Amino acid sequence: MKIATWNINSLKVRLPQVLDWLAAHEPDALCLQELKLEDKAFPLAExxxxxxxxxxxxxxxxNGVAILSPRPIDAASVVRNIPGFEDEQKRLIAATIDGVRVVxxxxxxxxxxxxxxxxxxxxWLGALTAWLRGELQTHERLVLAGDFNIAPEERDAHPDWKDEIHVSAPERAAFRALLDLGLIDAFRLFEQPERSFSWWDYRMLAFRRNFGLRIDHxxxxPALRPACCSCTVDKAPRRLERPSDHAPVVLELA
Incomplete structure (x- = not known):
């Protein structure tokens, strides 16, 4: 099973890239963030x-999030936004696909x-963590995917990153609270190249210089840990003309 996450930074602009990526990689679930369009404009037909x-x-x-799958998605399994957390911003969606709870x-x-x-x-992170505690009791096989906007460790940010945001102590503590639920960072289950990032600013030739952050996770x-075969960043879409500033991160499960 292949599950991927990709902040697409406008599905309207990047739809051809998404369609090409789906055809090339055939994921069982692709989690998209920053759709930047209303539901009535979602390209469902395409x-x-x-x-x-x-x-x-x-x-x-x-904002805006989506889960794509070649398998039919049971509408009864779908949750939109964090239950019990009042929020006008559309930031979360969950569905069960082939026995795996994908958030x-x-x-x-x-x-x-x-x-x-x-x-x-x-x-928001506190509400998510509290809700996931219950989800993990209900769904033994669960994947939390997305643009976390947190680089959890020093090695997840370029050494010259000076801004506090994404790397601050409170943000990293919130990330650890998710791990304390029993969740495991799949990327770190495998040996990875140094300075492996998933986001690079459009400015200052950041991608060319590999001046980035690993904020997509x-x-x-625990039940899925033995099934993890690989977890990698696919930089190819970031090299395209008019790319998203994020690259897909891909997890393969046996």
Whole structure:
């Protein structure tokens, strides 16, 4: 089983790239973030023509998440947004695919440490962690995938990264709280090249210089750890013309 996550930074702009990537890689589940379009504008017909079903929730201009799969997605299994957490922003969707609970999240950026948006980020993370505790009791096989907007360790940020956001102590503590649920960072189950990142700014030739952050993650439940075969960053889409500033991260399960 192949599960991938990709912050696409506008599905309208990047739809041809997504369709090409689906055809080349044939994932069992592709988690997308930052759709940046309303539900009525979601390209369901184009994706179905390519052989993919979709569960999605979006809003105009910002946010939006989706799970794509070649398997039909049981509508009864779909959850949109964190239950019990009032939020106008569309940042989370979950569905069960082939016996695996797939949770796709676009975690808040936080803007700056100490800001109102940073406080919202921590509250959102707290609500997610509390909800996932129950999900893990119900779903033994679970994957939490998405753009976390957190580089959890020093090696996940370029050494010259100076901004506090994404690497601050409160954000990293929130990431560890997810691991304390029993979730495992699939990427770190395998030997990886030094300075492995999944996001690079459009400015300052950041991709060419590999000045980036690893902020896109796939966390797996303990039951799935023995099934993990590989977890890699696919940099190829980042080299395309008009790319997303994120690259897909791909997990393969036996």
């Amino acid at each position: 994706l179905e023509a390519a052989g993919y079903h979709a569960a999605f929730v979006g809003q105009k201009t910002y 796709c999240g676009y975690f808040p950026n936080g803007q700056a440490v100490g800001s109102d948006k940073f406080d919202y980020k921590l509250r 796939l966390l797996v439940s």
